[in-house]
Amino acid sequence: MDNPATDTPPLLKRNSNDVGWEYGLLCDPQVPDKVRCRLCGKEFSGGVYIMKEHIGHLKGNVSACPRSSKEIKRSKRKHEEAIRGEVNIKKNSNVEELEKKLGTLKAPHFQGPLDQFATVINPEASLASQTRQQNIHDAISKEKTHIYQLKEPLLNEEKQRTKEKLKALEEEWDREGCSVMTDSWTDMKRRSIMNLCVNSRGGTCFLLSKDASKDSYTDEYIFNYTDKEEAKSLTGCAAHSMDLMLEGISKLPGFANVIEQAKVVTIFVYAHHTTLSMMRTYTKKKDIVRLGATSVMVILKVFTPMVKVLRLADGEKIPSLGFVYGGLLEAKKSIKEATGHLEKNYQPIFRIIDEKMKRRLDSPLHMAAYFFSPYNFYKDPTIQYDIEILEGFIKCVKTFYHGEFEKQDLVVNHEISLYKNKSGPFGRMLALKECEKNDEKFDPDHIPVGHSEFNNPQVRT
Structure with missing residues (x-):
């Protein structure tokens, strides 16, 4: 008796010489992907390729046909292996030639920033090295912290x-x-x-x-x-005040013209390779041209002491409070000498300096710091007779010891004499030697002066 599944009209057979159609039929001519098995009558999608796996009992995509014989399965598998053996994927000849010249064309594997640490633990290494490498592995594999x-x-x-x-x-x-x-x-x-x-x-x-x-x-x-504490002094930023001074001086007529001309020359020289090479040839590869006794030299002599004070105020190596006021006084002396002691030349500069110092760098705190700077005081003892400096010192003592009149009297009328006369701990050779220094390593707080009420304002300053 014939299998009813094989009675399907031949019109539904796909017009193809593929061996898979010996046991498969189309379910619908309009849907070529839908096929039916002649042996078991099962319908499924996937075309003739799935049909051959169904008949040959190839696992993976479809169930095996229960009516397929061993001969049928063997023939289908041999046919599949023969087809796969005929397929030979070869590289393009151009690719092979390029690889011979340039090496492999595969994308190289680049190590990430952590790959250099993810190495195999060497069993022959020391215990410390093994422990260290294990800690690195644990840190790399640690789960990221949740948000x-x-x-x-x-x-x-x-x-x-x-x-x-x-x-x-x-x-x-x-x-x-x-x-x-x-x-x-x-x-x-x-x-x-x-x-x-x-x-x-x-x-x-x-x-x-x-x-x-x-x-x-x-x-x-x-x-x-x-203003939450009574013991307080308000001062401006010293570096900013110095910037304002330099900016004001640079706008003076005698300075502005020369600075503008210097800018024009500098831009012209450095904007052309020929002029730059010529300048370095005559200056022995230096970027600063030799200066003569001109207005440029005067400007440099004026700005140099001011820039020194600016660097002192803007530095972080030593406390600059006790040296800014004294540095400005020294700068004024240098400027006066640079201008030939002519009042018409240095007076406009002094007016700018005094204007920018007012309420910024001439506060009672700056006066007291200048007075308490051993480098300045012992070099020029006449500081103690300056009324403005003494007033600043007394105001600071009142501020630091607000309402404590006994301590104010002890500092102003008694202990200050030790400082003025180099008595007690101030007269020690070590303290005197330290007072002669004014370099980057000098710190007035490290001068050994013993312990007294006089120390507190000095430390606070």
Whole structure:
């Protein structure tokens, strides 16, 4: 008896010589991908390729035909292997020639930044090296921190750790005093932000920031905002004040013309290779032309002492408070000599310096710091007779020891005489030798002067 599945009309057989159609039929002429097995009558999609896997019992894509004999399965597998053996994928001849000349065309494998550390642990290495390499592997394979951990627990832990570090600084602020520094800047939203930082022996740390867009950033506003302690002195930024002085001097008629001419010459020389090479030929490859006794030399002699004070004020190696006022006085002397002691030449410069110093670098704190600088005081003892300097010293003592009249009397009327007369610890040879120094390594706070009430204002200053 014939299988009813093989009675399908021949019209539904695909017009193809593929051996798979010996046991398969089309279910619908409009759907060539839908086929039916002649042996078991099962219908499935995938065309003749799936039909051959179905008949040959090839696993992976379709179930095996239950009515397929061993001879049929063997013939289908041999046919499949023969077809695959005929397929030979060869490289393009052009590619082979390029590889012979240039090497392999495969994309090279580049090591990432961590690959150099992910090496195999050498069993013959020392125990310390093995432990170190294992720690590196553990760190590389460690799971990334979740965003929640960064926003909540880890952030709170870091905040608490920062507060613990600030406790030691806050104790030092109460014990020895500190400096509150302010700075104003404008963000992308055009808001004026005022930052407050605190500086002391322990270093500088950020305190807070405030939106000051509605207020004028003046010294009075800053003083009123930070006026929480009675013992306080307000001073301007020394480096900024020096910048204003140099800017004002550069605008004087005798200076502005020469500076503008120097700019024009410099731009012309450095803008052309020929002129630049010619200049370096005659100057032996130096970028500064030899100067004569011209107005350029006078300008350099005027600016040089001012720039020295600027570098002193803007430096971080030594406390500059005790040297800025004295440095400006020395700069004035140098400028006076550079201008030939002619009042008409140096007086306009002095007016600019005095104008920018006013309420910035001539405060009672600067006067007291200049008075307490052993380098300046012992070099010129007449400082003690300057009324302005003495007034600044007394005002600072009243500020530091506000309401403590006994301490004020002890410092002003008794202990100050030890400093003036080089008595007691001030008369030691080590202290006197240190007072002769004024270099980058000099720190007046390291001068051994013993312990007294007189030390406190000096440390606070």
